[in-house]
Amino acid sequence: MNATRDLVRFLATLPTQTLPDEVLDRTEELFLDWLASLLAGRHEHPIPLFEALADQMGPASGPSQRINAGRTSSPYFAALVNAAASHVVEQDDLHNSSVLHPATVVFPAALAVAQDIDASGAEFLRACVAGYEAGIRIGEFMGRSHYRTFHTTATVGTLAAAVAVGSLLQLDEDGFTNLLGSAGTQAAGLWEFLRDAADSKQLHTAHAAATGVNIGYLTRAGLTGARNILEGPQGLAAGMSSDADPRWLHDRLGERWALLETSFKFHASCRHTHPAADALLDLMQRERLTHDDLAQVTTHVHQGALDVLGRVTVPHSIHQAKFSMGAVLGLIAVYGNAGLTEFRDHALTDPRVAAVRERVTMVHSDEVDSAYPARWLGRVTVVTTDGRTLSGAIDEPKGDPGNGLSRAELEDKFRRLVAFAGELDTATTDTLIDRCWALRTLPSLRGQF
Amino acid sequence: MNATRDLVRFLATLPTQTLPDEVLDRTEELFLDWLASLLAGRHEHPIPLFEALADQMGPASGPSQRINAGRTSSPYFAALVNAAASHVVEQDDLHNSSVLHPATVVFPAALAVAQDIDASGAEFLRACVAGYEAGIRIGEFMGRSHYRTFHTTATVGTLAAAVAVGSLLQLDEDGFTNLLGSAGTQAAGLWEFLRDAADSKQLHTAHAAATGVNIGYLTRAGLTGARNILEGPQGLAAGMSSDADPRWLHDRLGERWALLETSFKFHASCRHTHPAADALLDLMQRERLTHDDLAQVTTHVHQGALDVLGRVTVPHSIHQAKFSMGAVLGLIAVYGNAGLTEFRDHALTDPRVAAVRERVTMVHSDEVDSAYPARWLGRVTVVTTDGRTLSGAIDEPKGDPGNGLSRAELEDKFRRLVAFAGELDTATTDTLIDRCWALRTLPSLRGQF
Secondary structure, eight states: HHHHHHHHHHHHGGSSOOHHHHHHHHHHHHHHEEEEEEEEHTTTTTTHHHHHHHHSSSSSSSSSEEEETTTTHHHHHHHHHHHHHHHSSSSSSSETTTTTHHHHHHHHHHHHHHHHHTOOOOOHHHHHHHHHHHHHEEEEEEEHHHHHHHHHHHHHHHHHHHHHHHHHHHHHHHHHHHHHHHTTTOOBBBBBGGGGGGGGHHHHHHHHHHHHHHHHHHHHOOOOOOTTTSSSSSHHHHHHSSSSOOGGGTTTTTTOOOGGGGEOOOOSSGGHHHHHHHHHHHHHHHTTOGGGGGGEEHHHHHHHHHHHTTSSOOOSSSSHHTHHHHHHHHHHHHHHHOOOHHHHHHHHTHHHHHHHTTTTTEEEOOHHHHTTOOOOOOOEEEETTTTTTEEEESSSSSSSSSGOOOHHHHHHHHHHHHHHHHHOOOHHHHHHHHHHTGGGGGGTTTTOO | OOHHHHHHHHHHHHSSOOOOHHHHHHHHHHHHHHHHHHTTTTTTHHHHHHHHHHHHOOSSSOEEEEETTTTTEHHHHHHHHHHHEEETSSOOOTTTTBOOOHHHHHHHHHHHHHHHOOOOOOOOHHHHHHHHHHHHHHHHHHHHHHHHHHHHHHHHHHHHHHHHHHHHHOOHHHHHHHHHHHHHHOOOOOOGGGGGGGGGHHHHHHHHHHHHHHHHHHHHTOOOOOOTTTTTSSSHHHHHHOOOOOOGGGTTTTTTTTGGEEEESSSSOOOHHHHHHHHHHHHHHHHOOGGGEEEEEEEEEEOHHHHHHTSSSSOOOOHHHHTTTHHHHHHHHHHHHHHHHHHHHHHOHHHHHHHHHHHHEEEEEEHHHHHHHOOOOEEEEEEEETSEEEEEESSSSSTTTOOOOHHHHHHHHHHHHHHHHOOHHHHHHHHHHHHHGGGGGOOOTTOOO
16 A cells, blocks of 8 residues: 555655646636636526425535525535535546546645635635645556446545545644545445436535545544555445556655646536547538538447446437437537537427437547546547538547647636526636636635636 | 335335234334444444534524434434434444344434424334335345445445335335435445444444435435335445345244344344353353453354454454454453443553453354354353363344343433433433333423434
8 A cells, every 4th residue: 555655655745745827827827717607507407306305404504605695505515515516517537547527626625624724825725725636646556457347537536536635634644644534435436327317416416526625524523544545445445446556546646747638628518529529510611511411420438438428319308318328429510619609509409400409429449448537538530411421530628638728718717607507697706716726816716616 | 126125115005004013112222222322322423423413514493303413404324423423332233134234324314304294103113114124135136245345334324224214205116116216326334444443333334324214305305316226237236235135025024023123232242242141141150150260262253243343453442342352352351341430441451351361262153153144153162261161152132132221221222322321310311211101102202302
């Protein structure tokens, strides 16, 4: 368990390190992007159910913000509702090689606790960095076999959230060891729900973030956990992975900032659809095709895309359409865009989208699969109605680190997502954006969002 | 998924069935036995940590009792603390073939919700029966491979607790299908903590019961879950078992009452130690041996005993001693008893116990292993200091259905466990016992315990 020990030591000593400006900048950007997803999710099913649960089970007020409800509660329930809401519109960030959505589990837990203990913006950012760095490496460690059955953001997300909380609560090496043990033994979340378009995705992030909060406080109070939960013979990898590789756990700690590799999501769909969506868009623009020109669209994909997307043929809900390769490419072909508005207004009802959807197939590609998960390659072959066979290819989907979003583009995405929920006026929106860009200087986060 | 459908139909129609008197009697007995474990756990580490968490995160009062604290809260936190406390002294019930401790997850969840919705004692008992019947069958379904890495009471316990809550909330077939989907995707709990004598066992039951409560209310409000979480290709068995058998899920529903097969625990140690403990006790009484006569004690055990007990050589805590075959047999040999008092006062400190402990070994037995988990056989071989080789064997440990505890013996155990915590006077103790025996007639459970 040297790898775990190294990771724990890194986490315990992070407060003594100076973080690169680039890391702090990106953390603010990821936070803004998370806040956009949270605000956009406000009215989406099943978010009101989680808000009602917090009303019933939690205290009527407290130190931590339930942002969408405009209420406060204990850190547990604030983390729970904010995590559920930020994972529903499928616009939150993703780290490629771990296949982890870090924002939706790390930020809700860290924000709830930072508001509880009245930490500064700088302390908050540092804790979030800890959550990202640990969560991403644990996700990589768990390997592709884990992701085949388990929703990594749910399972590993519990540890990522707990680490961010542990950082705010200033745990030492022993504390982080216990924290990982307790969080790891609460890791849960299976992909089976996708087949039925059931509501588990938000239940998963709610559980991960809220459990991370509880584990943090329990650990600080003296709860012990397994000392080798990641690598041990009855631990997380033993139970839920067949290709775990401990080298990832301590991969270039303090030199490689995995947080910087996190992708922003441009399309409002499952990330596994993005490479093909960008490749098709690129091809259609280059060849000046319209949706009417598409007789057949073949996407060449990695196994993970087949595992996650393969079960949806005809989507019956907007959320399910986001996990349908055909529906996503249909929106791209007809509207040139697969944003929240296109999904809401057209994904299930536009017959042109349905027509394209029925012409889309996915096939396994060795080239794409062997590059995955480090690189998410987009490869499509189109047969046109006039009989031509054309190929499209992109190597870095929009939003990937090498093809990222500028602060102006992130602000634009923020405004679009906020407008989608239709709640905030321009002045409030501007204030929130300014606050995110000033995060590292805020003396307190209480009531700021 | 016919098996799941049958199970769900059984659960949804249980309210229209008349339960056999024998089942109601036993449910009251199991409840009394659970309450004893709960009260005995009050001061044990780490229970006060969970009480503090409920103080911090939950409302200051509510409809549901936090029994040990003498306070009330929302159903979530009442279930959480009552579940943690009832699984710490290792005296709560166990169902053999599922290797599930049903009481510590089913009763806390059901009691918290029954008090919330003001259900009657009869409705409460029926819901608990539903939780036992479903949980035991799901545990059997998950198989021995699951238990090798996962703490079944933690994982399957989440579903058992949710089913009891769903019964109180009067879910229909569709509701129970969604409930199982959501509860199944939150199932968590690994054995790794045993190696370090860490505090996860109580974290596990707290999570199972409290999550079961949340899932129940969320499902009633409309949260959907995977429709085939048990048998599906990315479901619970796919992710966490290699020998799942769906036949168990609908095994003789309504005819076989699995609840009646549940064992009461006589010794205050891990149930895997009980068969050998009873066999040694029987042998020593028959041959009139004292601990000084034991030169070598070999226990012939099933693989599950090796998996769970094998990692403890020298116990460093009382809880760890309960998972040490040597320590348990040491107490049996020296004191003729391995109850809470013997563990607290002698398990770690009496050199005679340590001397026996060092002479105990476990070896795998094909005979015992092939009978397990349906039957838990006790087989020991003793070499005496004067050179004789003697064998002891029992086929049903004390507390097993064929060797059960009478109501008088259960009352005696209740009094011993309550006295261990040193809180309640005789009159209060008598009142609690009477209330358990009157459970099916109580119009309300609010404030009753």
